[in-house]
Amino acid sequence: MMSTIDFTFKVRKCEPEVIVPAYPTPHEFMQLSDMDDHQNLRFQIPLLNFYEHNPNLEGRDPVKIIKEAIARTLVFYYPFAGRLREGPGRKLFVECTGEGILFIEADADVTLEQFGDALQFSSSLSWFQNVIKKVSNSDGIINSPLLFIQVTRLKCGGFIFALRYNHTMADGFGLVQFMKAIAEIARGAYAPSIFPVWQRALLTARDPPRITCPHPEYDQVPITTNTAIPIDNMAHRFIFFSPLKISALRQTLPAHLRHCSFFELIAAYVWRLRTIVLQLSPEEEVCFLCPVNLRSKINSLPLGYYGNVLVFPAELTTVANLCGNPLGYAVELIRKAKAKVTNEYVMSLLDLVVMKGRSLFTTGWPYIVSDLRRVGFEEVDFGWGKTIYGGLTAGVFGTFPGTLSFCISFVDKKGEKGIMVPLCLPALAMERFMAEFDALMNVEQLVDEVDIH
Numbered sequence: 001m002m003s004t005i006d007f008t009f010k011v012r013k014c015e016p017e018v019i020v021p022a023y024p025t026p027h028e029f030m031q032l033s034d035m036d037d038h039q040n041l042r043f044q045i046p047l048l049n050f051y052e053h054n055p056n057l058e059g060r061d062p063v064k065i066i067k068e069a070i071a072r073t074l075v076f077y078y079p080f081a082g083r084l085r086e087g088p089g090r091k092l093f094v095e096c097t098g099e100g101i102l103f104i105e106a107d108a109d110v111t112l113e114q115f116g117d118a119l120q121f122s123s124s125l126s127w128f129q130n131v132i133k134k135v136s137n138s139d140g141i142i143n144s145p146l147l148f149i150q151v152t153r154l155k156c157g158g159f160i161f162a163l164r165y166n167h168t169m170a171d172g173f174g175l176v177q178f179m180k181a182i183a184e185i186a187r188g189a190y191a192p193s194i195f196p197v198w199q200r201a202l203l204t205a206r207d208p209p210r211i212t213c214p215h216p217e218y219d220q221v222p223i224t225t226n227t228a229i230p231i232d233n234m235a236h237r238f239i240f241f242s243p244l245k246i247s248a249l250r251q252t253l254p255a256h257l258r259h260c261s262f263f264e265l266i267a268a269y270v271w272r273l274r275t276i277v278l279q280l281s282p283e284e285e286v287c288f289l290c291p292v293n294l295r296s297k298i299n300s301l302p303l304g305y306y307g308n309v310l311v312f313p314a315e316l317t318t319v320a321n322l323c324g325n326p327l328g329y330a331v332e333l334i335r336k337a338k339a340k341v342t343n344e345y346v347m348s349l350l351d352l353v354v355m356k357g358r359s360l361f362t363t364g365w366p367y368i369v370s371d372l373r374r375v376g377f378e379e380v381d382f383g384w385g386k387t388i389y390g391g392l393t394a395g396v397f398g399t400f401p402g403t404l405s406f407c408i409s410f411v412d413k414k415g416e417k418g419i420m421v422p423l424c425l426p427a428l429a430m431e432r433f434m435a436e437f438d439a440l441m442n443v444e445q446l447v448d449e450v451d452i453h
Contacts, residue, residue, distance in 0.1 A: 009110035011130040020100035022071040025078035031093045032168055033200035034350045036308045038358045041167040042141045046132050049380060049390040052112060053157030057384060062159045063105045063151045066382055069186035077178055077196050080146050090358050092168060101147035102138055111156035132162035141166060172375040174306030179380045186382040197304035209351030212344060217289050217314035218352060219362045235430035239421045239437060240412060241266055253328045260331050262419060263407060267369040268330035270405060270421055275322050277432035282320035286365040289314045290337040311349055313340040370406040
């Protein structure tokens with residue numbers, strides 16, 4: 001188990017400023033795709049990258065270098081310097097105004113060493129808002145800046161690169177492409193090695209639209225006290241799956257499932273145990289949504305496309321079936337969800353988004369686990385080397401309380417590599433979850449099945 005780690009330090013922040021493209025850019029209107037433009041992506045995602053001091057760059061200021069690189073990168077990625085507008089049918093488009101992004105320069109009286117394990121656990125911690133400050137009127141979706149960046153120098157010579165962005169503009173892979181472009185220019189390049197491609201019309205609904213596949217991930221059910229997680233007393237924990245735990249879990253599966261992926265195994269375990277500890281009615285339906293990156297599946301997408309290329313196929317089951325069956329049952333459901341993704345499924349989904357008014361995910365008992373291990377946040381190098389930690393923060397729990405987790409690579413204090421899963425649950429449910437999870441410490445008692453209450 002990894003618990004929440006917290007401490008305080010002082011940060012001196014300059015006033016927010018605007019960074020505009022270094023050279024004039026076109027004023028035009030650019031539509032988002034129908035994959036960008038559904039309700040569930042209308043939120044802002046925070047992430048943090050931590051960088052160590054590099055003695056070879058003594059005297060060079062990361063704030064100055066990154067600011068200049070952002071301005072030059074925005075010449076290529078000029079839609080990020082615009083503002084989102086909403087048209088008929090709630091259709092989103094970018095007005096490329098060149099107004100720029102928000103930027104804050106800051107200094108903190110802390111070293112990277114003082115953060116310790118808190119590097120990975122930046123969720124509800126008191127210092128989180130110090131390194132990615134909320135600026136008034138900056139966190140809207142429509143008519144607001146699309147990017148906010150804060151660079152905080154540390155006493156040790158390292159720094160924190162914090163970013164918050166509008167998810168409708170790009171998914172994680174698209175954002176990393178943009179961040180790597182900034183990094184390349186910061187290291188001296190004149191232009192990014194991969195040029196950005198807009199072409200959002202490649203992922204738009206058919207004319208006329210027609211729904212040809214089931215999409216339980218968008219089924220709307222009446223919200224009752226039985227179908228909503230109470231969010232007034234939520235607890236955060238960080239669950240570490242060591243190679244030993246993963247191997248022990250795998251041994252509980254039937255032979256035909258033992259070659260399932262790390263993601264399938266861990267997501268199935270967390271989903272099943274989470275459902276058990278929430279103590280739902282046995283007849284209640286629960287839904288697992290499995291984010292699938294389509295970049296390797298859609299041949300028509302050109303290199304450099306940085307929009308959202310994610311779908312969330314889902315599988316439904318009852319609490320009784322999920323919790324009353326062995327772990328392999330949940331693994332098979334997740335594999336079944338992933339297998340739904342065909343070209344026809346994707347087109348049907350785009351049509352559904354348009355026909356159903358860009359509706360939200362199911363309002364039953366949805367649960368999403370996203371695999372972020374290969375997105376590449378930690379690969380972004382502004383010249384100081386790769387990050388010692390980079391990626392999404394558990395701050396996204398504020399947008400999806402109790403319904404979203406993600407897998408990230410992690411190395412513990414002993415140098416053991418594993419997979420970390422941030423988790424958010426009501427406090428009492430979290431206590432029950434951790435009691436069951438701690439049993440994994442004793443491999444001999446790994447899979448005592450938990451009865452449904």
